[in-house]
Amino acid sequence: MKIIAAFEKTKELSYTSHLDVQRTLQRAFRRANLPLAFSRGFNPHPKLSFATALATGYTSEGEWLEVELDKEITPEDFIEQVNAALPKGMRFVRAFVADDGFPTLSKMLVAARYLVTLYTDPPVSAQELLNAVRAIMDSEEVIVEKKTKSGIRPANIRPEIREAEAISASDRTAVVAVVGTLNAAGGLRAETFARALFERLSVNGRFTAHRTALCFEGSDKLPRLR
Amino acid sequence: MNDRTLDMLLSRVEKPARYIGSEWNMERKEVYDFRFALCFPDVYEIGMSHLGSRILYRVLNDMDGVYCERCYAPWTDMEQALRELNEPLFTLETKSPLKDFDVVGFSLLYEMCCTNVLTMLDLSGIPFRSADRDESCPLIVAGGPCTVNPEPIAEIMDAILIGDGEELEPELVACVRQAKRDGVSRRELLLRLSAIDGVYVPSLYRPVFENGRYVRMERLCEQAPEHPVRRVVRDLDHARYIGRQLVPHMQIVHDRVAVEVMRGCTRGCRFCQAGYIYRPVRERRKETLLDQTRDLVRCTGYDEVSLLSLSTGDYSELHELLPRIIDDMAEQKVSVSLPSLRIDSILKDDLEKMQTVRKGGLTFAPEAGTQRMRDVINKNVTEEDLLRAVTDAFTAGWCGVKLYFMIGLPTETDEDILGIAELARKVSNAFYRLPKDKRGSGFRVTVSVSTFVPKPWTAFQWCAQDRQEEIVRKQQLLKTALKGVRGAELHCHPSVLSVLEAVFSRGDRRLNGVLIDAYRRGCRFDSWAEHFKPDAWAEAFSENGLTMDEYAHRERAADEPLPWEIVDALVTPAYLLREWNKAQEARTTKDCRQGCNGCFGEHCEDYCRV
Ligand code: SF4
Ligand code: SF4
Numbered sequence: 001m002k003i004i005a006a007f008e009k010t011k012e013l014s015y016t017s018h019l020d021v022q023r024t025l026q027r028a029f030r031r032a033n034l035p036l037a038f039s040r041g042f043n044p045h046p047k048l049s050f051a052t053a054l055a056t057g058y059t060s061e062g063e064w065l066e067v068e069l070d071k072e073i074t075p076e077d078f079i080e081q082v083n084a085a086l087p088k089g090m091r092f093v094r095a096f097v098a099d100d101g102f103p104t105l106s107k108m109l110v111a112a113r114y115l116v117t118l119y120t121d122p123p124v125s126a127q128e129l130l131n132a133v134r135a136i137m138d139s140e141e142v143i144v145e146k147k148t149k150s151g152i153r154p155a156n157i158r159p160e161i162r163e164a165e166a167i168s169a170s171d172r173t174a175v176v177a178v179v180g181t182l183n184a185a186g187g188l189r190a191e192t193f194a195r196a197l198f199e200r201l202s203v204n205g206r207f208t209a210h211r212t213a214l215c216f217e218g219s220d221k222l223p224r225l226r
Numbered sequence: 227m228n229d230r231t232l233d234m235l236l237s238r239v240e241k242p243a244r245y246i247g248s249e250w251n252m253e254r255k256e257v258y259d260f261r262f263a264l265c266f267p268d269v270y271e272i273g274m275s276h277l278g279s280r281i282l283y284r285v286l287n288d289m290d291g292v293y294c295e296r297c298y299a300p301w302t303d304m305e306q307a308l309r310e311l312n313e314p315l316f317t318l319e320t321k322s323p324l325k326d327f328d329v330v331g332f333s334l335l336y337e338m339c340c341t342n343v344l345t346m347l348d349l350s351g352i353p354f355r356s357a358d359r360d361e362s363c364p365l366i367v368a369g370g371p372c373t374v375n376p377e378p379i380a381e382i383m384d385a386i387l388i389g390d391g392e393e394l395e396p397e398l399v400a401c402v403r404q405a406k407r408d409g410v411s412r413r414e415l416l417l418r419l420s421a422i423d424g425v426y427v428p429s430l431y432r433p434v435f436e437n438g439r440y441v442r443m444e445r446l447c448e449q450a451p452e453h454p455v456r457r458v459v460r461d462l463d464h465a466r467y468i469g470r471q472l473v474p475h476m477q478i479v480h481d482r483v484a485v486e487v488m489r490g491c492t493r494g495c496r497f498c499q500a501g502y503i504y505r506p507v508r509e510r511r512k513e514t515l516l517d518q519t520r521d522l523v524r525c526t527g528y529d530e531v532s533l534l535s536l537s538t539g540d541y542s543e544l545h546e547l548l549p550r551i552i553d554d555m556a557e558q559k560v561s562v563s564l565p566s567l568r569i570d571s572i573l574k575d576d577l578e579k580m581q582t583v584r585k586g587g588l589t590f591a592p593e594a595g596t597q598r599m600r601d602v603i604n605k606n607v608t609e610e611d612l613l614r615a616v617t618d619a620f621t622a623g624w625c626g627v628k629l630y631f632m633i634g635l636p637t638e639t640d641e642d643i644l645g646i647a648e649l650a651r652k653v654s655n656a657f658y659r660l661p662k663d664k665r666g667s668g669f670r671v672t673v674s675v676s677t678f679v680p681k682p683w684t685a686f687q688w689c690a691q692d693r694q695e696e697i698v699r700k701q702q703l704l705k706t707a708l709k710g711v712r713g714a715e716l717h718c719h720p721s722v723l724s725v726l727e728a729v730f731s732r733g734d735r736r737l738n739g740v741l742i743d744a745y746r747r748g749c750r751f752d753s754w755a756e757h758f759k760p761d762a763w764a765e766a767f768s769e770n771g772l773t774m775d776e777y778a779h780r781e782r783a784a785d786e787p788l789p790w791e792i793v794d795a796l797v798t799p800a801y802l803l804r805e806w807n808k809a810q811e812a813r814t815t816k817d818c819r820q821g822c823n824g825c826f827g828e829h830c831e832d833y834c835r836v
Contacts, residue, residue: 011229013475015242020475027250027473027527030558044559057237085527087250087475206237 001069002102003078004221005095006062006214009054013089018053024090025065031085034078035071051105051214052112052182058190060211062223064105066098096221103218111162111215111225112182114190118174118197120205129169132200133176137164144192144199157196160188162225174201179225182214227321231313238307243476244270245304247296247318250473251525253283254319258293260403262286263317263327263364265297267334267342268751273298274472275480277534278370278391279333284469285392292399295319295327299342300349302750302757308349315349324350329402330364331387331395334372337730338723338753340379343368344745347382354742356384356429361412365402369395373426374456374503375682375790378730380428381738384412385419387426388793389457390489392466394424420450424457426793433735433789438776440734440789453794458833462489462508467518473526482530482563483522485515487547491536492818494825495593496604496685496809497632499731500536502797503683505825506834507540512547519551523560530561538564540819588619591630595645601812602637604685604805609649617656625666627653633700634678634692637810643700646673647707647714654712669713675704677724681731682790683797685805690781691728697721722760726752728778734789739770798827 009021016024026046029036038044047068054060073081075095083091118124124132136142139158146155160181167175176197180188190209198205216222236242264283266273273279273296286294295317300308308315314323324330324346332343344354352366353359359366368379369387376386387394401422405415420427430450434442445452459465471483490507491500510518519531531551535541552562592607594600600607616627631646650673657669677697680686692700701718708714730737743766744759751757767774782788784803791799801824808815815823822830 011233012246012248015236015246016475017243019477020243023477024250024473024475026529030527030529031250031525038559056242085250087248087252088254089248206234208233 001072002066002098003069003073003075003095004064004066004098004102004105005075005078005092006064007086007090007092009058009060009063010089010091011059013087014059015057016089017056018050021054021063021090022048022050024087028082028085028087028090029067032081034067034081035069035073037068037070049104049106051109051216054211055189055191055209058209058211062093062211062213064214064216064222066105105216105222106184108216108218108222109183109214110181110217111179112187112211113177113179113213113215114193115167115210115212116176116178116190116194116197117208117210118176118194118201118205119207120172120174120198120201120203122203123172124169124174124201124203126166126169128201129166129174129176132197133164133166135200136161136196142196144196146192155192157188157192161193164193172205177212179215227313227316227323231311232321234311235304235307235313239301239303241270241301241476243474244298244301245316245318246475247321249475250527251470252319252472253287253294255287255293258291260289260292260399260406261322261327261329262292262294262399263297263324263330264294265324265330265332265343265346267299267332267339267346268753269301270298270474271476271478273333274474274478276333276335277468277484277486278335280468280471280484281466282331282333282391282395283472285396285466286399288466289396289399292403293319295322297324297346299339299346299751305345305349305750314351315346324364325352327364328406329399330366332366332368332370332383334368334370334379336753337372337378337727340730340741341745341749341752343379343382344742345750348745354745355381355738357381359384365415367398371500371503372731374499374793374795375731375733376426376428376793377433377735377789378733378737378741380431380735382741383428384416385425385427387424387457388454388795389424390459391457393459394422394457397422398425417447417449420454423455426454428735431792435734435736439786441787443789443792453792455794456503456796458506458796459489459508460833462486463510463514468522470525471522471528473528480532481528482532483519483526483528484532484534485519485522486510487515487533487535487538487541489535492540493537493606494604494805494815494818494823496602496805497593497635497678497681499681499684501684502802502825503795504536505797507819509542512543512550515547516550516554520554523555523558529559530563531555532563588616588624588626589628589630590615592649593630593632594635594642595631595647595649596642598812599635599638599642599645601814602809603632603635604809604814606814606817609652612649613652613656616653617660620657620660620665623666625657625668626670626672628672628674629653631673631675632678633675633704634697636686636689637812638692638700640700640703643703644707646675646704647711650708650714651711654714658712670715671711671713672715672717673704673708674717674719675701676719677721679724679728679731682788683795683802685802685809687732687788687802688782688784688786688806691725691778693779694721694725697724720755723753723755723758725774725778726763729774732788732790733777736770736772740766740772743769796829796833797825800827801825 036046051064079092142158163179194207215225432444488509490504747762
């Protein structure tokens with residue numbers, strides 16, 4: 001059977017990489033004594049795949065994954081058993097059993113929501129933040145240097161930004177909610193969006209990103225865009 | 227440290243997961259009145275792999291009211307970030323500065339990590355020298371195999387722990403805790419500590435130098451023992467083991483369950499410090515090991531188990547234990563590895579069994595190329611043993627083997643170097659002699675060569691290390707000789723590092739100043755070739771009026787006083803001298819499982835009723 005589940009990742013473990021998360025989950029599943037299904041071959045691996053990866057340093061409220069099991073288990077038991085075996089900083093919050101033929105998560109993924117927090121020096125006002133976000137949304141093109149396999153090159157990220165909203169600005173901390181395209185081919189990175197904002201605000205600083213949701217299409221069991 | 231500062235630091239470094247803690251099985255305590263910072267002067271991936279620290283973490287946290295936290299050497303990017311933000315180094319559990327602890331204890335596994343100890347003190351605002359610290363500072367202590375020669379760090383440490391730690395550390399903690407309750411002075415505390423078996427308080431002793439050489443140790447106080455005696459856990463079977471092993475998020479060097487099968491080794495290879503300073507050999511019963519293995523696998527979720535010891539192949543019940551553990555673990559899809567197999571203890575059956583689980587790398591350590599040289603170092607392994615073992619392995623499907631050798635050994639001639647290439651050739655031939663359908667493809671014989679470093683408390687503690695030019699020449703000779711050996715690949719460790727290692731392993735108290743000077747000149751992570759600064763070290767030595775040559779390349783006379791003999795490591799200098807003399811005549815000494823060789827002198831019966 002296949003279980004589809006979402007876990008949250010909080011600040012204790014925000015600096016673990018996607019690979020670290022995979023390792024941690026695999027070990028937690030073993031500790032929880034889950035009836036894992038293993039791949040065949042010389043080096044058997046549990047069948048586990050993620051909707052997408054979360055960048056190192058980010059926190060999240062809902063990272064979705066699918067895992068194959070050899071025996072039946074209820075979603076409630078799954079959550080309870082695995083959570084008891086997870087270190088502080090990771091916790092499953094939702095789970096359901098996928099029917100046969102349920103498409104893979106990465107194929108259904110369409111977007112992601114983030115809260116991006118900028119720590120600016122000097123501080124920016126609420127109005128300045130509002131203007132910067134509006135400037136981005138009103139542009140046809142938002143060019144940002146993007147790291148690709150073939151080096152750093154300019155890229156237009158505007159098409160990947162679906163929505164953006166200034167939330168608050170006080171005490172050198174500015175918060176923006178953004179919805180970006182995200183699918184198997186790629187999509188908006190909170191990091192490039194933050195850089196575009198810093199540029200519009202003409203300030204420097206650091207940022208943190210918190211993924212509030214992954215959005216899917218094609219199943220009402222998964223969070224949707226609207 | 228607040229979240230925001232932490233985040234600022236973490237966002238600046240390449241591998242932030244080194245500093246976050248929150249691993250599975252990490253100790254979380256609310257109520258405690260005594261804090262111990264268990265420090266490892268190397269990066270997280272290495273420190274987390276260390277078996278001894280894993281045991282101590284558990285032993286100390288098992289003490290009621292004691293909270294033991296961990297701290298590893300910050301990599302250079304984190305050091306820079308801490309300095310820029312003017313933040314102190316912090317522990318993984320509660321992100322507290324080391325200054326807030328009652329005891330800061332370092333595990334010293336190799337000499338080349340000593341500058342990192344200074345980094346960690348420096349980033350904590352703790353003065354380097356014991357004499358410069360007052361009651362407001364934590365007690366700074368060190369343990370680990372390096373402390374069998376405590377002198378090179380004697381001015382830095384308040385107390386040095388010699389030998390097995392699992393009984394010693396809790397005694398130390400109990401003593402410091404009581405002293406804290408009694409409100410005694412630091413001086414009184416140090417006196418009390420010196421009364422614990424296995425504790426060396428360097429400030430109670432003063433080394434005397436004449437004509438630039440160490441001549442004797444003066445005791446500054448009657449109460450201090452004449453020779454602190456190395457501590458030994460007598461009953462390993464009942465000793466505390468790792469228990470709930472920490473499970474890291476990022477990959478570490480030994481990322482698996484480690485089960486300590488036994489401690490000590492009876493082989494008596496004359497170059498091997500571990501072989502001498504972990505004596506006597508103590509085994510765990512196989513039932514205990516099975517239980518511990520199951521237990522560790524269950525509480526960690528690891529899918530790999532390693533059966534550890536200095537020479538697991540010598541474990542007396544290995545052939546009963548191995549099949550049982552392998553079967554037991556195979557059910558849970560857990561693989562079993564033995565990192566230190568000896569040539570003569572591998573049996574074909576075991577090889578086949580191991581292969582069904584996972585085909586790991588195959589390594590052998592003949593250490594020297596000719597039988598004469600192997601007799602000198604008492605590596606009781608013959609060419610036939612090796613060739614039989616590799617042939618078995620090749621037949622069982624392995625097609626790569628790694629051979630470890632040392633060069634620069636006492637009495638070595640060019641013939642011995644050429645012998646290494648000859649042995650590699652025979653191993654290669656053993657592979658190609660097999661019929662094509664019975665052997666794998668892509669054959670490799672990796673010849674890994676390190677430079678011999680004479681170590682204290684070994685039969686070779688008196689001998690001179692080869693000079694660097696000579697080592698380079700020998701490496702070149704070997705390289706040429708290996709040409710034409712099918713599948714051969716040569717790996718030589720840089721020899722510059724081994725000179726410094728030789729200096730510090732047989733150093734005396736004057737090296738404390740050198741160490742501090744080298745640190746001030748930017749020396750860090752000296753065992754990492756890319757960080758090693760030979761020029762800075764050279765300056766630090768000349769600044770202190772010393773030469774590396776004197777320590778590394780000079781043969782000591784048999785009657786010369788040796789600075790490390792302030793410690794009683796149990797193995798007697800008289801025994802080591804006998805071994806040194808036998809070595810020069812290429813005479814071997816038998817494994818002491820076959821009968822006591824008397825290495826503990828008058829203590830033999832007391833410690834080894836084998
Ligand atoms: S077999 Fe020799 S080299 Fe290995 S641990 Fe024992 S004494 Fe040391
Ligand atoms: S005292 Fe005897 S039995 Fe014990 S370690 Fe030494 S030689 Fe071996």
